[in-house]
Amino acid sequence: MDRIYEIAKELTAIPGVSGDESRSFPYLEKTLAGKFDDFGFTPVGSYFGIRKSKKKNAKTVLFDAHLDTIGFIVTKICDGGFLKVMMVGRTAEKNLSASEVWIYGKRTIPGVFASKPPHLQEPGESEKKLSIDDLSIDTGLSKEELEEIVRVGTFVGFKADCEKLSDNVIVSPSFDDRICAACILRALELVEGEDIGVNAAFQFSAGEETGYKGAMTTAYRIAPDYAIVLDVCNAYVPGAREARKAVQIGKGCSLSYSAQTNRELTEFTRTLAEKNGIALQFLAEPGATGTNSNVIQTGHGGVPTVLLSIPLKNMHTANEVADLRDCEETAKLLAEFLRSIGSYQGVEE
Amino acid sequence: MEFFERLKDYCSILAPSGMEKPMRKRIIEDIKDSGAEWRVDPNGNLIVFKKGRARRDKKLVVAAHMDEVGFMASYIDEEGYVRIENVGGIDRRVVSGRRIMFCGSNLVGVVASKAIHIQTKEEIGKCEPINEMRVDIGCYDRESAEKRVRIGDCATFCPNYEEFGNGLIKSKAIDDRFGCAVMVELINSDLEYDTYFAFDTCEEIGCDGAKEVCYQLNPDIAVILESTTAGDICGTPAEKAACTVHGGAVISHMDNSTVYDKELVKLAMELGKEKGIPCQLKNTVAGGNEARAYQREACGARVLAISAPTRYIHSACSVAAKEDLTAVAAMTKTIIERKF
CATH class of the missing domain: 3.40.630.10 (Zn peptidases)
Incomplete structure (x- = not known):
């Protein structure tokens, strides 16, 4: 094994x-x-x-x-260095807030799915449906810097290791x-x-x-x-x-x-x-x-x-x-x- | 030790509210040669007194909290999953589908998420409340799970400190490990005036540690070092951002629990200008921190919060700019160099 x-x-x-x-x-x-x-x-x-x-x-x-x-594909590069993406294959969108990704551009860079801070949420918003359109990826770069690395069509994937949860059970x-x-x-x-x-x-x-x-x-x-x-x-x-x-x-x-x-x-x-x-x-x-x-x-x-x-x-x-x-x-x-x-x-x- | 190396270590320690011991031990290790006096109070708050070159008429304390948000095991079910309650305020949406790590054992658990193919139409896109989530620790039944996790055991998001983007860092627990790191640096430096430093417990569940410390010290002035929510994300209008990453140290005039001392707020902004320390006023009334305890306990102190603008706080992956953290450190140093 x-x-x-x-x-x-x-x-x-x-x-x-x-x-x-x-x-x-x-x-x-x-x-x-x-x-x-x-x-x-x-x-x-x-x-x-x-x-x-x-x-x-x-x-x-x-x-x-x-x-x-499965993964994501970049559809738009936004002000402030955020990316809008669509899904390639289908994932459970509810899991994405504040999760980490790799962005496979000219070079591979890390990113984080943004999550809306509490003061910007409507009451009860966290109980509502979340879709990929509500989310964007924070790259920590400016739009100009980002445009040098990423373009529409760049692939994005989950950033998480393969590891063991117990002797036999593994995750990736x-x-x-x-x-x-x-x-x-x-x-x-x-x-x-x-x-x-x-x-x-x-x-x-x-x-x-x-x-x-x-x-x-x-x-x-x-x-x-x-x-x-x-x-x-x-x-x-x-x-x-x-x-x-x-x-x-x-x-x-x-x-x-x-x-x-x-x-x-x-x-x-x-x-x-x-x-x-x-x-x-x-x-x-x-x-x-x-x-x-x-x-x-x-x-x-x-x-x-x-x-x-x-x-x-x-x-x-x-x-x-x-x-x-x-x-x-x-x-x-x-x-x-x-x-x-x-x-x-x-x-x- | 370089500041950001220290910060990485601090962020990677698992210490949710009530479980601050590993953080406290590390801080004591880091200040033991500083010449400061320190004591640990009965509930685990770490109180440090550092003598300066001169006495200060007023008693001033700089405070940050050692704890972070996290989870506590509340039940082990028949199928071997751990059920959890949140420790501190956490949006259910940042928990769904994350990995968490149990304190002490460093066991990793996965917050289970039904595959999209087997969700009902009603389930799609929606997160269940945290106390209905199941944490998979790779066990098949209660008996084997109970050997690994007990009710009452705590967990945090997994350590993941990393630099990224344009001078940013991302990690769990930047709130408030960076505040602890700033204080440790100050304690290890030569100070102009006598200053107290409080490393508080249990901020995330209601500022309990700060209440206790404030009673013990009864300070005249309390300077709180914190992370505060930066809402400058895609689609947020500028007037609702609260503060912005790369915008400098955040000075709050009011949040959900405190109206800050006007003179101190004015002083901080003026000093920022005079010394060239980037700073910004928080433009929204939101959030809250230990200032509320220091303002209300014992005789009440004049309070000032110097915060780091941080995106996605209380999540597995908060984001802050190194230059903002440096600005907070510089501002804190400048403030405590005053006699008052």
Whole structure:
């Protein structure tokens, strides 16, 4: 688990608001060099790697996690050095007052979401709805200084560390979906040097939060035979609907049943987990899953796809909370999947 | 030690009202070689007397408070979350979604926030009251949570001091650690006249420490060093800003609890002009500080507040300008160099 935490800490330290994913390429180039036969970035900003099997006509298994995170984009530079922003993806606006951000301009500078002082608030104002339009970001610079660094379109992201709350429970602003990328890298480490008989590929897709562009195009290039999409899912939190108790943090990774994933391959994955004593939870998502699984499953003439999710609390906030044990189990399951997919029978006629 | 290095240390100490001990210990450590006399009163106020080159006819005290706003654990629920009450006045909106740190253990907790995807239409955009928020400390049940946090344990926003922008700093607890840092510098310098310094407790819950100290010292003049709300943010009309960051030391003529001594206010503004110390008058009646206690307790003192204009006070991330803090220090020094 230490290893996954280490990878997660490194990955979450690199910014990557949807549309600005390339910032992690140098890290990936450096860490993955020599471990893959083919790797690199794609024109839309995804990153991929393929480790080829010596076996002739080996099948290709693709693991997908998205590289982008939610965040903000500058819409106006105001007097006094304040910025107006819009959301990229959607966060809970109520959490933003007096929270810290990084502004990824010509150079990266810190900022603080302003909060209205009490003497300027109407009575009862703090009980009312807060929207991003009510807020601005304080940069501590003059408008002129700011215009040298930032322009309309500059990305802004949460400023908060990845740290532990307890032995197993960890928090970061970008576990969606960097924690899944960490699981994939860990799984590929687990099978390193093994003759698994399949080509093992991964893609860290650009633009999931804004419409799946990276997943579609990168999977097209890799042309996998099977795919597992890894994303995060909303874990049960107090106050949520009773049925949400189906998936909780600390109880294993979640396997989705959906019409947008492949039922046979999903059952194969479930059986594999059971056989290996790997904890799993189950999520019913009949229609759209809101993940890359939609586009990977239907791309390239159809790719049987499974959706696994790391349960997460406070998704799309600066404090996404996950359990390291779920991540470790997920990496194990992915490794087992690579070792066992050769025995998969496919859809019955 | 350089002033802003000291300020960083002070801001990073966890010391909400009633839990000032670590702050007090650090201050005592920092003034022990100054030649000043000091004592700690039964409720934890730290009272310092520094002899000057000459006696002053009037008794003058400079005061700042050691405590900061924070939280107290009020209940550990079955699912392992800590429920909290605020210590001091905090807008619920600056608490939602923050990380807090527990005093003593330095454990980090996350103020939980339901993901936007699972909020009901009514919940979106709205913050629950602080005493309905849940703090996640990474536990799954009451038993394990109770091993880490007990009812009555206190927490503050996480330490985060950093310089940013154009000569600004941002941190939790600038209110009133900068006041403490200014006083420590003065205590360690040579003073013209005998001066008392009071490091008070429990300002944030009603100036309790100041009341106690005022009774003990019965001063003629009290100079309060504080942070005051700067409302100069995007969209605020200038006349409602109260004061502005980069505008210099703030002199209040009136706030929500005190009408200040007119002569002292006039004197401060004149001295500012004469000595070239940037200063500004607060242009709104808002906020309040320990002046109210020093004016009303014992025989009552003539009061003056010299404040640092600070944005987002009582939040995880207050913002102040270094030059304003320097101006407050210079103004304080200038005032106490007078005989009265």
